[in-house]
Amino acid sequence: MRFLLIALFIFPGLAIAQNPYPQDYFSNPLEIPLILSGTFAELRSNHFHSGIDIKTQQRVGLKVKASADGFVSRIKVSHYGYGKALYITHPNGYTTVYAHLQKFSPEIEAYVKKQQYKKESYEIELFPSAETLLVKKDSLIAYSGNSGGSGGPHLHYEIRDNQERPINPMLFGIDIADTSGPYVKSVYAYPLDKNAFINNSNEKQKLRLIPLNNGDYAVENIQAVGNIGIGIETNDRQNYAPNANGVYNIQTFFNGNRNFELDFKRFSFSETKHINQLIDYEHYATKRQRIQKLFKKNNPLSIFKSVVNNGVLHIKDSAYAVYKIRIADFKNNETWVTLNIKGEKSPTAKPTETKITPYYIKANQTTNLKEGAVSVDFYKDTFYDDFYLDFELHNDTLKLHKDVMAAKKYFNITYNVSNYNTTDKRKLYIARLVGSKQYPAYTTTKRKENTLIASTKTLGTYALATDTINPTITPINFKNNQWMSNYHYLKIKIDDVGSGISNYRATVNGKWILMEYDYKTKTLTHSFSDGVVTDTKNNLKLIVTDNVGNNSTFETLFYRK
Template sequence: MRYILSLFLVFSCFLDAQNNYPQDYFSKPLDIPLILSGTFAELRSNHFHSGLDIKTQHRTGLKVKASARGFVSRIKVAHYGYGKALYITHPNGYTTVYAHLQKFSPVIEAYVKERQYQKESYEIELFPKAEDLPILKDTLVAYSGNSGGSGGPHLHFEIRDKQERPMNPMLFGIHTKDTSNPVIKSVYAYPLGQNSFINASNTKQKLRLTPLKNGDYSVESIQAIGNIGFAIDTYDRQDLAANSNGVYNIQTIINGSKNFEIDFNRFSFDETKHINQLIDYEHFSTKKQRIQKLFRKNNPLSLFKSTLNDGVIKIEDSTYSIYKIRVADYKNNESWVTIHIKGVKNNIVKPKEEKVTPYFIKANQTTNLKEGVVSVDFYKDTFYDDFYLDFEVKNDTLKLHKDVKAAKKNFTITYDVSKYSNEDKNKLYIARLVGYKDYMSYTYTKRKNHLLIASTKKLGTYALAMDSLKPTVSAVNFKSKQWLSKYRFLKVKIDDEGSGISNYRATINGKWILMEYDYKTKTLTHDFNDGVITDTKNNLKVIVTDNVGNNSTFETLFYRK
């Protein structure tokens, strides 16, 4: 009875903490059932998900309404990321965000387009004054879409606090039906040190997981000694969707006492990069599975709550311990994992041998490496941990370890290209070799005299690549000299097989026109409703430039009344 009471006390405070936010202030932004494809703080590539992804019934163009009274405080239109995004600041200090939009409401759309034409740029960021675009609760502000980095039609919705930190919208009463317990896919055990062992091994162990009839899980008993930790692969599902979503809270208990907790209710954008230290980054890089460590090592994330010894468990010889993991969703559906640990000292085991190279990276120091025409600069605190680095240069190819170490910030790779002709220098860029076919992926490259400089967070293999191919440009929905009087849109396809598209510019009869770029379909689209085309005979000119400066010019005539 005492053990059950202690477990209750472990997470009872977590239940109360959810009620400290206004519950009736914000309404849902769509007039359809709230079904989610993504939850708050889900583990994503290099970041935590900062809001709710609301399904839009596989459609675009649904009416998006303001969740509360306020004013439009920021508008951003970009090719990537959030695409078309709207920010509304409310009198209570919170800000709601609506992203991947198709278009804005007529008043906001006119406000944005006027400034896009003034700037002659599709991509734009605006900060209206409070009196410019006031908004009432439940009024139309936009239409849902699939713009930016969206993988399908949906509305990305956020609530941020006064410090611009995203918060879980469910804290404010925006809920969806969820009666299912979280799913545990796998559990791993880690020896944390040369003198720590699990089942007579000094390497990570995947443990055999057994689902129980009551929905919980048991794990095979293990023998261990020294400092150990665990990691878990888990997800949650809501009732109305089959998506594998993030969980809300994870706690661990050792012999009845809590020793670790992480609570996904708020984070800052400055810290979201530390997700790569929360997960087993090497495991993700090699197996594409995100397993979350239940111990804290060199990680400043604010998501961590009270921890005992940073979640590390010390196992002594001839002891017996019970380790429990509690995984919960926001609706407090929970799943438990139980692991029995026997402390056994085994004298015949050998520690894992670490590969030693001439290049040892100390995380708290700056390291400069140079070989041949290549130099690499790691600045202080680039990495979380010290490690031996593989570093090798052959001709113009740089082997810089494998992408198994998470980086906090960018390091630089510099190539001396003095041996190349001036013509060739202008066509070179630094590429990262990706996949088993070593596809050359463009890494943003700066030119400084005879040097090419790239800034990146990813280890791996890099090489000099040359791009002498011009981008391609072609008409999509019209032909040369065609009458387009009844057309609403003008569409052009652009592509580049080398370094990728850098920028484009479109004019009609010498006057700049707004063309929206969708990189997913490689399409530029102009809306004739902009009203800037007034002549009958029109000369369309599109100039497209790639990342090394190759450019193509596409010109054609069309007619319109």
């Protein structure tokens, strides 16, 4: 069997042809019923969700099993993102992904730790050969956890095709109980140019929803004229869970004809950034509500289907129109929204005035702005739309518009700091001022001679900030000269109130030891099961460095038999 499995990877022509989405090939990766806290392609910050999030009963340490025969093709361990993640490639060309793990199976864990100690790094990415870590269907590969950017214990599970495109796992027969239709939170109508009006206004309008007894919705009748678009805030719930999850399909019909569709079966990672053009980004940035626009403008997403006139509704004066929205989940539970539109414009209606500034950004051109010691570089196609930009500098504080325009590329903010002395210069970083108290949030800052450069996709207010405070290091479960013979772990809390933690290094008796960093709890943990602490008397030394180079050193003695 081992030879056959390897042969199928080397000679894929030997494999039996599969349907596009083979059924019953992939099994449940957990030994408990599948209940979801997140669905495929649901809307997340700056990306679509690339898998399903399976609840683990608010626990960590549940056995995670391989969904099918295959080999471990990639292992990634990170402080953020997926945390501890495992990728298994299968003979049919698909890859399953298991993320936010607590730890790997003993064989895989030993393989990973050997490489971590060799590289002296907790964060690591490995690509084992097809012969190194073979797995059988339903064999133990890991234990569920809460590592990386996870907001609570669960298993993130994906199925990707041979082009690394994530596909909805439910298309492969992964069954989730769901007997109720999606629900709608809000509906908005958008005038799309200065000649379009909705209820005599040239501004976006929130429409009153009227729930119907059968679970569908009516929307208050509107008067409109010109080119308009509709947006919707909608979610779905599966059985046995209260989570507001994403929907599977949205279709719209204008006077009985389908004119727009969003189909969440599959996407590519290269396009997921365009989610911010799918949603009403300004609304999300200011109110944290994701309104999906049911019309298309300057957006290359592949999830658009059956698009007529980009989903735009052209409403003629004195005409009547009916607009319907069909929202469905994977089990084809559906919810309908109906909107009646009367073509009518008041003679007193006027277009909204656009704020004019000296700085007009053309999306298809590169723009370089400079004021005093600060310059900003917007490269071609940084933004989706043209707009007038607010650009003001007061001392070292840069007002760079508001965070209301979606960006698809990074732009650079550069500060010339040659007027600072050498000592002060080393402690500077570029910060984005956030919240009502304008907290200086560290923005990744590169140093090049007398300049500081930050690359970002977020407009807003930026400033130079100074960090002269060293990180703090606090032991959690031990003190100096303590006997730790009966302890399984060594735990330390690290924190930094300024620019944030950049890196850390721990040694015992001069030898590097592996310490796992959980940024959510600000905790470093070393497991004595690694077997590297073998002496009775042990000198622990930990150095923690922040993002501008301030560092703290902690040393202590502990004893083990």
